[in-house]
Amino acid sequence: MPPGATYVQVEAKGQAVILGDIADGLTRGVEATMSTVSGAFFEPVVRLGVTGLARSGKTVFITSLVANLISRGRMPALRAAAEGRIHTAWLQPQPDDTVPRFDYEAHLAAMTGPDPHWPESTNGISELRLSFRVRPSGLLSGFQGPRTLHLDIVDYPGEWLLDLGLLDKTFEEWSRDTLARNDPRPEAAAFKEALAAANPDAKLDEVAAKSLAEAFAASLQALRDAGYSDCTPGRFLLPGDLKGSPALTFAPLPPQDWPRGSLGREFARRYEAYKRQVVKPFFRDHFARIDRQVVLVDVLGAIHSGPKAVEDMRLALADILGAFRPGRNAFLSKLLLGKRVEKILFAATKADHLHHAQHAQLTAIAAALLADAKTRADFAGAETQAMSIAALRATTEDRVEQGGRTLDLVRGRLLDGGKSVAMYPGRLPEDPGKLLIPSRQGADRWLEQDYSIMTFAPQPVTLKPGDGPPHIRLDRAAEFLIGDRLR
Numbered sequence: 001m002p003p004g005a006t007y008v009q010v011e012a013k014g015q016a017v018i019l020g021d022i023a024d025g026l027t028r029g030v031e032a033t034m035s036t037v038s039g040a041f042f043e044p045v046v047r048l049g050v051t052g053l054a055r056s057g058k059t060v061f062i063t064s065l066v067a068n069l070i071s072r073g074r075m076p077a078l079r080a081a082a083e084g085r086i087h088t089a090w091l092q093p094q095p096d097d098t099v100p101r102f103d104y105e106a107h108l109a110a111m112t113g114p115d116p117h118w119p120e121s122t123n124g125i126s127e128l129r130l131s132f133r134v135r136p137s138g139l140l141s142g143f144q145g146p147r148t149l150h151l152d153i154v155d156y157p158g159e160w161l162l163d164l165g166l167l168d169k170t171f172e173e174w175s176r177d178t179l180a181r182n183d184p185r186p187e188a189a190a191f192k193e194a195l196a197a198a199n200p201d202a203k204l205d206e207v208a209a210k211s212l213a214e215a216f217a218a219s220l221q222a223l224r225d226a227g228y229s230d231c232t233p234g235r236f237l238l239p240g241d242l243k244g245s246p247a248l249t250f251a252p253l254p255p256q257d258w259p260r261g262s263l264g265r266e267f268a269r270r271y272e273a274y275k276r277q278v279v280k281p282f283f284r285d286h287f288a289r290i291d292r293q294v295v296l297v298d299v300l301g302a303i304h305s306g307p308k309a310v311e312d313m314r315l316a317l318a319d320i321l322g323a324f325r326p327g328r329n330a331f332l333s334k335l336l337l338g339k340r341v342e343k344i345l346f347a348a349t350k351a352d353h354l355h356h357a358q359h360a361q362l363t364a365i366a367a368a369l370l371a372d373a374k375t376r377a378d379f380a381g382a383e384t385q386a387m388s389i390a391a392l393r394a395t396t397e398d399r400v401e402q403g404g405r406t407l408d409l410v411r412g413r414l415l416d417g418g419k420s421v422a423m424y425p426g427r428l429p430e431d432p433g434k435l436l437i438p439s440r441q442g443a444d445r446w447l448e449q450d451y452s453i454m455t456f457a458p459q460p461v462t463l464k465p466g467d468g469p470p471h472i473r474l475d476r477a478a479e480f481l482i483g484d485r486l487r
């Protein structure tokens, strides 16, 4: 297939006809039909959405997944790879001209180069296409030649999914919820003061509007830094090219009837504009086309931050996962036209902070969070699974005897200073309820013990030809997400 050609290729009597940019202007419905009809005639495309809250590990996950799908030496649990049926996997120009390309090469060079370091934080949507030449399995394998599968990977911030909740809420409802939730939190104190000093009834003054909006955005940032997940509107944290625009210049206000031309009336209008011009286009252009989804969760990081952060994460995840329930709101139902995400993987990331003896406990906690979100968000048919993974393993395991006890720990190089240290993060309980119940009850700290976490730098690696970067269970994650499409 020539570089630059889009993904519709029709084979007619052995001749390949490339229908250039046929995808232009197609509606979701037509595309959905194409991907099901595709089988014999079209090259099938799977769109994998990768999401998670900030710093959950998305960039590292995509980079390592792609590297390990291209060089499959460390992917034994990916059946098509183990059976030797993947002839090649290569990167292609991505199909969407207006979406930035995921900077795979730069991220991989950062993680596996001579001075390994973590990639920079990202704050928008990006995309990458990986294509496979695969020999089919089963009875027909002897008759059919290799076929092509395209995997489009879409990286986007989980905060944008939280915004789905705004579509159901009026400005008054959102204001009331936000102000009530943040009232007791010290991180929002400065905004509370600014709000008390503001006069929403007064005629709109852009300077006053801007300073109130900035105080609110600063409080969201502080809440986020304190480990809270439920911080809407998502673009206030990740504004991208919308920074400073009126659609991002508002703040929650105590509900009342504001006079025409007042700050209050204008904020309510801008909130509606944000929903219409920012939230809806995201769901229409990106979200509605996703077939498979991985939700990355830094469970260990939240446990380390304490019960309140765990509870907040639980609520945010239920909200995020709620976006995958088509009946969730009228706009989304219309957009998805009955199409649903087929598989959702819920992955606890950075599992290399724990000795593998504790991975089962970590998975159980992730599964409990998922189960909870599931009862709230009934995914209507999506297959779901929880897993503990490390996209890039930065530690090695060790075992030491201390005071007659055996401790299973990990060793790594500290990000800060590069010193080599051993870490024992604490023993995770067998029963996830031991963490989730106190979180729900609003406990201030864990009773039985503290959980510590260190930030390690990536280990210098020398990759053998055919091997991708070291990981934990990335092959299982890939098998769950796309294994069936490689058969």
Ligand SMILES: Nc1nc2c(ncn2[C@@H]2O[C@H](COP(=O)(O)OP(=O)(O)OP(=O)(O)O)[C@@H](O)[C@H]2O)c(=O)[nH]1
Binding pocket: 052, 053, 054, 055, 056, 057, 058, 059, 060, 061, 118, 119, 120, 121, 122, 123, 157, 349, 350, 351, 352, 353, 389, 390, 391, 392, 393, 394, 395, 455, 456
């Ligand atoms: N030890 C370890 N740390 C990881 C792993 N994946 C991510 N991290 C850590 O988590 C940080 C965030 O990872 P990213 O992949 O940049 O996370 P992100 O979700 O893309 O973050 P944003 O772009 O800021 O939203 C990294 O800088 C690492 O410190 C992993 O597999 N192992």
Ligand SMILES: [Mg+2]
Binding pocket: 058, 059, 060, 120, 121, 122, 123
């Ligand atoms: Mg990132």
